[in-house]
Amino acid sequence: MPQQQSNKCNWSIFAIWKDYAIGSIAIAIVPALCAFIPLNALPVVLLGLSLGLFSYVRYCKVNHRGLCAIIPYLAGRAMLCFTFVSLVLSIVNIHADIVYQVHPITYIYALFWVVVYIMSRRKWHNTFCLGCILTNGTPQERMLLGHNNLHETDYLYRHLQKGAVLMLVTTIIPTILEIQLQRPFSATFSYLVYVWLPIFVVAIDVAYMRFRYSVIENVANDSLPEKKIVRILLISDNSVFISKINGLTDTPFEFTEPWHKQNSLPSAGNFMRERLGILPRIYFCYGTSDELNHRGVEHFVAFVDNIEMFDIEGKWEEKKNIEKNFNKGFSPIFCTEIQRIYSVMMTSRLFNIDGTRKVNIPGYIPDFSLNEIETADVDFNDSRWMVLSRFNSNIRFHSLKMFWYKYIEGLS
Numbered sequence: 001m002p003q004q005q006s007n008k009c010n011w012s013i014f015a016i017w018k019d020y021a022i023g024s025i026a027i028a029i030v031p032a033l034c035a036f037i038p039l040n041a042l043p044v045v046l047l048g049l050s051l052g053l054f055s056y057v058r059y060c061k062v063n064h065r066g067l068c069a070i071i072p073y074l075a076g077r078a079m080l081c082f083t084f085v086s087l088v089l090s091i092v093n094i095h096a097d098i099v100y101q102v103h104p105i106t107y108i109y110a111l112f113w114v115v116v117y118i119m120s121r122r123k124w125h126n127t128f129c130l131g132c133i134l135t136n137g138t139p140q141e142r143m144l145l146g147h148n149n150l151h152e153t154d155y156l157y158r159h160l161q162k163g164a165v166l167m168l169v170t171t172i173i174p175t176i177l178e179i180q181l182q183r184p185f186s187a188t189f190s191y192l193v194y195v196w197l198p199i200f201v202v203a204i205d206v207a208y209m210r211f212r213y214s215v216i217e218n219v220a221n222d223s224l225p226e227k228k229i230v231r232i233l234l235i236s237d238n239s240v241f242i243s244k245i246n247g248l249t250d251t252p253f254e255f256t257e258p259w260h261k262q263n264s265l266p267s268a269g270n271f272m273r274e275r276l277g278i279l280p281r282i283y284f285c286y287g288t289s290d291e292l293n294h295r296g297v298e299h300f301v302a303f304v305d306n307i308e309m310f311d312i313e314g315k316w317e318e319k320k321n322i323e324k325n326f327n328k329g330f331s332p333i334f335c336t337e338i339q340r341i342y343s344v345m346m347t348s349r350l351f352n353i354d355g356t357r358k359v360n361i362p363g364y365i366p367d368f369s370l371n372e373i374e375t376a377d378v379d380f381n382d383s384r385w386m387v388l389s390r391f392n393s394n395i396r397f398h399s400l401k402m403f404w405y406k407y408i409e410g411l412s
Contacts, residue, residue, distance in 0.1 A: 007381060009136045009288045011147040013217040015067045019060075020156065021206045023071030024163075026053060027078065027112055028202035031105045031195050034086075043087040050079035061132075068149060071156065073128055074119060078112040085111070105194050106171045113164035120157035129153075134386040137288050140332040144229055144297045145290045163205065167198055226259045226294035230268055233337060234280065236304045238369045240322065242334075243314030250331040252314055253302075259294040263287075268300045275312065280304045281374065286340065286381040299337055303374050319370050340380065341373065343389040348378040351388055 026049065037045055053076030060069040085107055119126050124133060136142070139150040174193055178184055185193075232253040234241040243252040255271050257264065265284055273279045280302040287298035327335055349366040350359055359366075378385070391402065 007136070007286070007288050007383060009142070009145070009147075009290055011142075011145065011149075011290055012067060012292060013213050016152060017206075017210050017213040019067070019069045020071045020209055022056070023053070023073075023075035024160075024202045024206060025199075026072070026075045027108060028198045030079065030082065030108045031198055035191065035195050039090050043083050043090060046079055046083040046086060050076045050083060053079065068132065068153070070119075070128060070153065071160070074115050074160070075112070078108065078115045081111045081115070082108050105167055105198055106175075109164045109167040109171070113161060113168070116157060116160045116164065120154075120161070130390065131387065134390060135383045138332075138336045140336050141288060141297060144333065145288060145293070145295045147290070163201075167201070170197060227256045228259045228264060228296040228298065229256050230254065230264050230271070230298050230300065231333070231337070232268055232272060232282065232300040232302050233285075234272075234276075234302050234304065235370045235373065236306065236316065237371055238319045239316040240319075240338075240370065241310075241312075241314055242317050243312065245331070248331040248334075249317075249329050250334045251337075252312055259296055261289070261291065264298050265300070268298075268302075272302055276304075276310050278304070283374065284381070285337075301341075301373055303371065340386065344378060344380050344385045345373065345376065347385050347389040347392070348376070351392055353382070353384055353388070355388060355392060 030046070033045060033049075034042060053072045057069045057073045057076065060067050119128075124130060124139075133139070142149055171194065174185065184190075231251060233251050234253060241251070241253075242249050244250075245252065253272065253275060255267075257267055263284055265282065269279060269282050272282060281304075282300055282302040285299045285301050287296060289296040322330075322338060326338070330338075345368045346366055349368070350364070351357055
């Protein structure tokens with residue numbers, strides 16, 4: 001097994017606020033653009049702004065792994081939809097004076113609410129989020145690093161939906177009054193309500209969110225120590241050694257040590273020698289390191305030739321039983337480790353790392369024994385295997401769907 005360093009996955013509370021501010025402000029300035037930009041040029045400007053947001057999201061994914069740019073991504077999708085709406089309206093030119101000077105906030109926030117709602121319903125099944133999970137680790141793994149993505153994403157979904165509804169109500173009520181009174185409001189009032197009010201509300205909201213995240217940052221810095229978590233799966237033949245820990249089935253071989261950049265293989269070897277009385281063959285499997293906050297988690301696999309009962313409470317569980325009872329009583333992080341090993345082993349037997357197929361037999365499903373992990377010529381730390389396990393040529397209309405996933409859904 002190739003020996004590698006952990007993948008870097010930094011997490012910053014300030015970056016969450018920054019991305020929230022970028023996405024919110026981008027949506028808020030759309031009504032102003034509609035009011036001051038000529039009708040025929042508006043779709044081009046909106047398209048450029050949406051593509052700029054998508055470029056920023058891709059930059060974050062490539063250069064700052066672990067930072068979630070989902071709010072700019074949501075804003076970019078909503079703005080792209082509004083680009084097509086504005087293009088259609090500019091072509092048919094239906095009530096252009098009203099559509100573009102009074103009601104643009106209705107269109108953009110209605111589309112924004114729909115995009116946020118759909119993403120919130122799909123949760124981790126969104127391709128954007130799934131790509132991040134496959135690349136940077138599951139929420140369970142990220143929580144070991146103190147990355148509270150699960151809670152914060154749910155909170156931001158709810159917060160954005162409420163904000164979008166608030167802005168829609170702000171638009172609809174004056175519109176109803178205009179219809180009832182059968183006369184339009186003054187241009188000054190229209191600009192104040194439909195152009196400047198969204199910017200003012202978003203500015204207040206962004207300031208509030210900055211205060212909220214500053215409090216969270218102070219609490220997180222005080223409660224989360226700088227450390228590295230090291231976990232080891234002990235394997236013999238086709239079985240894994242497990243035991244009951246806090247009511248859940250897990251590996252009994254886990255310890256923490258002060259954070260450092262270097263691979264913890266020597267520490268893992270010393271730990272296993274102390275626990276077992278012998279030194280098993282031990283290899284680095286995969287890991288994640290948050291160098292910004294000085295926290296990390298590393299996963300190792302250790303092998304012994306004979307199934308022996310050590311002076312440790314637990315038992316040997318065969319691979320077939322783990323498959324049968326997967327997610328039933330096992331700890332979430334243990335399930336994550338097993339799932340990664342399975343995904344990489346199975347995918348590497350079907351595909352090369354560049355996505356080309358090794359085996360061209362329709363319906364072929366490979367199998368493997370756990371002891372084959374030791375001699376497998378595959379890097380479990382390479383997240384490309386995880387992405388390939390879900391997005392490969394087995395998908396129908398592969399080329400078309402991959403284009404959609406990469407450039408529309410945000411797959412990294």
